[in-house]
Amino acid sequence: MTEQALCNAMRLHGDTVYRLALCRMQNTADAEDVYQDVFLRLFQQAADWDGEHTKAWLIRATLNRCADLHRFRLRRPVLALEDIPDAAQSGDPRGVELWDAVARLPEKLRTAVHLHYAEGYSTEEIAALLGVPATTVRTRLHRARHQLKDLLGGNENGE
């Protein structure tokens, strides 16, 4: 892959990778490490993919890299929204609450929620990305909604 293709990939998919890494790692420094690792790995790829394939590859690579890093950490603290430079300024208390609630979800549920709600992937697409049946993804999303409702005190609609 050329540097220009790399620049282009970062411009198109950089936010996707960073957000997913942040959601999984709950730590900006780790998320930046994952970002760098993932794009350097992409840079090593000789194959010429189209945009969607690249994006799918990046998501898969990001999840793998996050899992690698997680093996070294048994318990991790939840990242406070205020500690993310860009998100801090809005200061919406409901946003803080929501971020916190999602951060407290078990990893499998959190990944499904993030890909579905933040990236707009369908359950079938998520199933293909994660290599699990679509029904499992739907179950995870269902459980996630259920837990979020509890965490958010039931005043959120869940959907």
Added chain:
Amino acid sequence: MENNYRKLMEEIVVPEGLEDRVLYAARRQKAEQVGPKHLARSHWKPVLRGAVCAACALALVLGTVHLRPAEKSGDQPGSTSVVALDYAFGLTAYAADTGETVTPNANGGLVLAASKGTEFAHTVLDQETAEHGKFTNYRFRVNGDGIRMVKLSIDRGGLYRRGAEGAPEPLGSSVTEPYDPAVSYGLWVPPEAFRPGGEKVNFDGAELQVTAVFNDGTERTERYLLTEEKLRAFQSEDGTMTLAPGLAGDEQADIPGLYAARMESRWLQWPVQDSRTVWKGNPYGIINGKLHSGIDIPADQGAVILAAADGTVTEVGFDRERGNYLVLDHGDGLTTMYAHCRNVDVKEGDAVKAGEMVAAVGSTGMSTGPHLHFEVRQDGEAQNPVTYFDSAIRDSLKAE
């Protein structure tokens, strides 16, 4: 919660500088793979220099076949000439020194990119500049087979030569010398410009003339108008990244640089009356893996669509995607296509003049609102339409 979470995430963006760090690491990785010897000498040094000056050197490839004077009158000179862009990486500019060949746009426009303004005078007056003038980052190279001599001239400032080794040498405002493919030339500001009372040199609007004399004695001249532009990177059909002038209001057009437009290019007229807007949500280029082969010009329902140049109507039709559309052939492989029309006022075989009404803006086919989808093709290959409008038209356009 769906909306809220998404909104929340959308505020989170990649931290500033991270992209640059990754690029830097990627470059380093690549350099290490090439091997330490190479790294120390010919690769690493330019990288560092590039990091400092964020320069883009440019190679102007004068293709062999196309540069012999066209015996065939129909030959469109330069329409297929290739420009090799020696890209330099800068920590601040969106430019990467890959040593790769980037083709120019099919209309012959070249990009001399740099992160500096084009006006030079009275700025830094160090010993070096006072004595030798300023060697700018705007560099180019003449390439091609069978070239014996090159003649270069510029109507302001001057030029300098830089060989494979050694320091740059000032050449003055014109030069005629034997051809050496390894030599690159750059725009030079004479020391007088930096002395008190000296005249400023501004390359915005300058004219550069390049003549190649071939082994058989024939000559070919290309004239270039240099303009200061905000450039935009786009990916063309074959996947290569190219820079082209951006439009006002397009925040992705963020690479300041010098654009050299071939004066004998084929310039088109703006195809819609009363609309000077290009929709920036769907620009030309490959987006998410799909090529958007033209530009979208929003206009009122029924706005007049004008022929972009003299030509013949080769196709009028309707399909699900394009709605009512027509194709004009302007000769020498150049065609324009107008889609989503409310109605088409010409029929196949009609001859049209530039600026003549051919259709009315509508929203037929796969369209969500009245707009003209305008395409320019050279030999069937979709081109970036923006490069077919001269700087006067480009300056009047807005991306919204």
